[in-house]
Amino acid sequence: MRSPIRKQSEEPGRDPVRNSQGARSKAGTIAMCAVLTALALIFSYIEFLIPLPIGIPGVKLGLANIVIVVALYTVGARYAFLVNVARVLLVALLFGNGFSAVYAMAGALVSFTAMYIIKRTGLFSPAGTSIAGGVFHNAGQLAVAMLIIENAKLALYFPVLLLSGLFTGLLIGALSVLILRTLLKTTEV
């Protein structure tokens, strides 16, 4: 909801992009999305520069997913989806290659769908959402790999990817919860 009352925004400690009802204006949401996209991009870049050694080939921590989880719980699913797609496209454009973009997009879309469904149930914390995201990200990438490489035996690698998705998702999820707690306290997102 939009409010014409400008005075509210000048009160100290008040989020300037909120109206008197505490709802974020559309412009405020878009600004927040831009910040989130930039942050996701930086996280992807950090991981591209310094690949954290997890010990499993092809597996990354997925730092950028912190941003997507936070976005889901702040700006909502629709905007979080746009941030996610924008992030993948920008990463592919800036420091990816054609081949990595297909896998990244597949992982991102499958992961997002899983996280959206898990969140909708209302039973899980952002950590649970993130776990589902991690596991389904890997599942999506493996499915695309099976199609591209034309080798169904790749499915044998799934248990390894399931476990790595679980652990990275858990870590990212716990971080997201801590961030959300602080974020919700200070800006009442």
Added chain:
Amino acid sequence: MDKKVPLFTKADILLAVILLALGLGGMLLLRGGEGSTVVVTADGAEYGRWPLSQDITVTLETANGHNTMEIKGGQVSVTEADCPNGDCVEFGAISREGQMIICLPHHLVIMIENPEGGGVDAVSY
């Protein structure tokens, strides 16, 4: 929002435990015995096969690039490749049936099989 965001709910823990069990169970179930043959597949078609018992270094040339595969002491690894990420080298050396080295950019899969006994689906301890 006045409610604190929970770190873990019961559903989270249940989900994590189920996934953990599935992952570990799957790994245990798919864990093969000693392998005997290295089977290389490129773009879904068999590229070649080599006995795991014979030390050899082969350069696998595919339409997308090359990978240098080394069979040494009953283990196979990729020592060098011209792919952009180098994941195949990171896989390290493998020797058990069902284990694989995957090179996504080159559409290449190096897998250990055991045509004489059992199959990948066989459970062995």
